[in-house]
Amino acid sequence: MSAKKGTEAIIHRTAAGPAAALPAGCPEFLEDIKSRIRTAQIKASLSASRELILLYWDLGKSIIDRDILRRLKLVELKGRARGSRWHLKRAG
Secondary structure (H helix, E strand, C coil): CHHHHHHHHHHHHHHCCCCCCCCCCHHHHHHHHHHHHHHHHHHHHHHHHHHHHHHHHHHHHHHHHHHHHHHHHHHHHHHHHHHHHHHHHHHC
């Protein structure tokens, strides 16, 4: 029965509103804390987004650079093959 009275007291206190149960100055203090937390969360989110954008940019650049190198090597190999064939035809 005592647990029931405790629950009723909590329900009664919260029914009057959260500010009614808090000491003077406490609601403003809690709002300040909430505001600071929200600001930090937004800053963290923006920072994480920035880092992801930089990562994706770098990955894309790496892929393009690697593809360019691969293409240059293919062109170089094709050029050598053509030159070798040309020398073979002249000699033959």
